Amino acid sequence: MAIQYGISGTTAKGIAASVEQGVTEGSLGPGAALPPVRRLADELGVSPGTVATAYKELRGRGIVVTRGRGGTVVAPEPAVASRRPPKVPEGLRDLSGGHPDPALLPALVPPSRLSPGARSHRSTPRLERLEDAVRDWLLPDGVPVEHVTFAHGALDLIGRLLSVELRPGDAVAMEDPGYHHLLDLVTALGLRIVPVAVDDEGVRPDALGAALRAGVRALVCSPRAQNPYGGCFSAVRRDALVDVLRDEPEVLVVENDHASEVAGAPLHTLTARGPARWVHVRTVSKFLGTDLRWAAAACDATTLARHDGRLLLTSGWVSHLLQETVYGLLTDNGTRALVTRAGEAYALRRSALLQEFGERGIEAHGASGMNVWVPVRDESAVVNGLRSHGWWVASGARFRLSAGPGVRISVADLEPADAVRLASDFAVVLGESEATYGG
Known part of the structure; x- marks a missing residue:
């Protein structure tokens, strides 16, 4: 162009x-x-x-x-200017954003006890009780919790670590298709992306092996609710990936468990079985609120020192007001019940759409999380065709490196009854696009 x-x-x-x-x-x-x-x-x-x-x-x-x-x-997503998502056309049902259902989020109430500004937050950047709550949260899933830290979201933590650990031109193994903001971030840091194919069980061991042979210095992956494909590690897949990584002790393994409590799948973490350099990061935006820009991470001692050393030189700490809010929600019984209900609702909505697609012979993927990935021949034809039926979905181009074309459908607020109509409309659009583009 x-x-x-x-x-x-x-x-x-x-x-x-x-x-x-x-x-x-x-x-x-x-x-x-x-x-x-x-x-x-x-x-x-x-x-x-x-x-x-x-x-x-x-x-x-x-x-x-x-x-x-x-x-x-x-670049498709250049690392300058404001790259807001395209405005959803008026009158369309938006299934493109990947956001949680607002009806399944708790009310955010600021803590009544304000954080005094006189003390040195740099000397005590983390609330001890929130650290304890994080350890209680991660330990049952098998994540080592000797060293924990906080950040302003997963992208903040991952960007800080990669900028400390790597230098421009270094290679990073990234899921393909993968989370577009992470792909953009790695490119903006001047790093070289090596695509790693995924399937319904997440990162493929053969693809990871090829990336390691190509000299990658870090791997960024999702153990469940992989965005946009929806894959999740099985125990067998986790063990196979650990075997592949065993001979590369200097590779930093970044495990982004962004959906955790509402992923709809158990965690089979890479962190407990081998990597010398690793970090497991969790955010709460998918089940406590998108405006809670907070992440918890467990990691090895070297990674902790490098992350916190750079954090100290920049923002210094994560707001104690934010930490108090997160602590209150994580430890509240009513909120826990709501989060459980949200996870069940998302699983039901995802499986309902997959079932409807399956009954119509449409290939679709979504083993966990809030999204369904549908491979298609022509993304533009499908997106525009669904638009004519009142649906707005995300073109797969922004998520792909060398993977085949597809579209991502966010199911967070798609009730099972709506899934029937969407699947029927999708089948019609596929038929029209095949007739137009040669079948």
Whole structure:
């Protein structure tokens, strides 16, 4: 997609800044093609090496990607500007967001006891009672809890760890398809992504083995409720992955258990059986509230020291007000009952849609979590076709690296009765798209 935008500059930094400005302002949108190096060099009166250096800087910062003969284009999710999801067209049922059902979330009440601002929060960054609650939360699932820490959400923790542990150009094994914000974050850090295929049991051992042979220094994976595919580790799959990782003790294993209490599947964690370097991170946004930007993590001693050392130099600590709120909810019996009910509801809604798809011969995946992944031939045809029936789903392009096309459907508030209509409409749309695109 060629875009008319006047790139300017006489130095590599100036050219890179001009491109970044175009992306930030929206003049260069995702997929927009940048001029070939030699052509832009001729237009600006600079050497090809200057333009090549500018493009290299932009690639390292996750603003552009190079696609071989396809040239250099603006990244699908460039690491600048505001990348809010597309606005849901009026009158459509939104199944694209991946958010929990508001009716199944507790009321968020700030703690009555405010955190005094006079004491040094840096010297005591974590509330001891919340640390104890986190250990009580993780230990029954087999996660080692000798060392725990907190962060401002999973992305905050993972981004901090990768920036401390790795250097630009280092390789990271990432699930494919995978969580698009994590894929964008890794690219923005200047790291190289090595795709690792997933199935209904999560990361495939053969794909992980290939990534390790390619020299990855970290693995980021989800043990259950994998987004968008829905896979979850079985005990057999967990053991197979541990075997693959056993000969790579320096690889940092990041286990993102983002849905935990409402995943609808037991945890088979990698952390208890082998990795020397590991972190298991959990958030509460899926079952306590999306505005609770808090994560708990258990990890090895080295990882704890490196994470907390960098945290100390930046935000310093996670708000004690936020910690008090999370502690109150995690230890409240009424909230626990609500979370149990939410997990049961999501499992019912997910299985209802999968059953309806199965009865119509539609392949779909969603062994756990709040999402269902449906492989399709043409994402745009299916998304637009469902739009004509009143549904809004997420195109799979933003989640994929080298995996095949598909769409993601969020089922958090999709009642079983609605699943019947959605599956029927989906079958119609698939038939129409196959007729249009050659079957």
